[in-house]
Amino acid sequence: MSSFLIISVMADDRPGLVETLSSIVKDHQGNWLESRMSHLAGKFAGIVHVQVAESHKAPLTEALIELRNQNWMITVESGQAASNENRPCAALNIVGNDRPGIVKDVAKALAALGVNVLELNTQFESAAMSAEPLFKTQASIQIPDNVDLDDVRDALEDLSNDLMVEISEA
Numbered sequence: 001m002s003s004f005l006i007i008s009v010m011a012d013d014r015p016g017l018v019e020t021l022s023s024i025v026k027d028h029q030g031n032w033l034e035s036r037m038s039h040l041a042g043k044f045a046g047i048v049h050v051q052v053a054e055s056h057k058a059p060l061t062e063a064l065i066e067l068r069n070q071n072w073m074i075t076v077e078s079g080q081a082a083s084n085e086n087r088p089c090a091a092l093n094i095v096g097n098d099r100p101g102i103v104k105d106v107a108k109a110l111a112a113l114g115v116n117v118l119e120l121n122t123q124f125e126s127a128a129m130s131a132e133p134l135f136k137t138q139a140s141i142q143i144p145d146n147v148d149l150d151d152v153r154d155a156l157e158d159l160s161n162d163l164m165v166e167i168s169e170a
Helices: 017-027 054-070 102-112 149-157
Strands: 002-012 031-040 043-053 073-078 089-097 116-126 133-142 164-169
Touching: 002 017, 002 054, 017 031, 017 043, 017 054, 043 054, 054 073, 089 149, 102 116, 102 133, 102 149, 149 164
Parallel strands: none
Antiparallel strands: 002 043, 002 073, 031 043, 089 133, 089 164, 116 133
């Protein structure tokens, strides 16, 4: 019988972190199913979905937890098998002038409509011509059947007159 684990990690960024993590998973006969990892401000952070035989779950978990001795922040939680259910998704892209609270405002507008954020990537950069700070986001969202794409776009555009919002069915 298989078990599924969700592993979250953060450590000072340096070469070999992914190799260390993937070696531990492999050494315990785990199957690395999917992951999201990124370098941010000198840190390396990620989340990994792993499948492992029930008999290897505890030893794998113990080996992963031992990484804390090397100054890794790591948590291991039980998860579920990857879902293959048909989830209607949409791609969301937003560009606008950066300001404190913009992520909160976007998240609040989406939550008010019952929109589920499946994946969210944000970045800060300077505008090409003016060097004004820009907020950019790309997200994969699940919109309830009773909510129209235009309703989501309108709610986000109502946050500020400088937000450019694109939503397309994925």
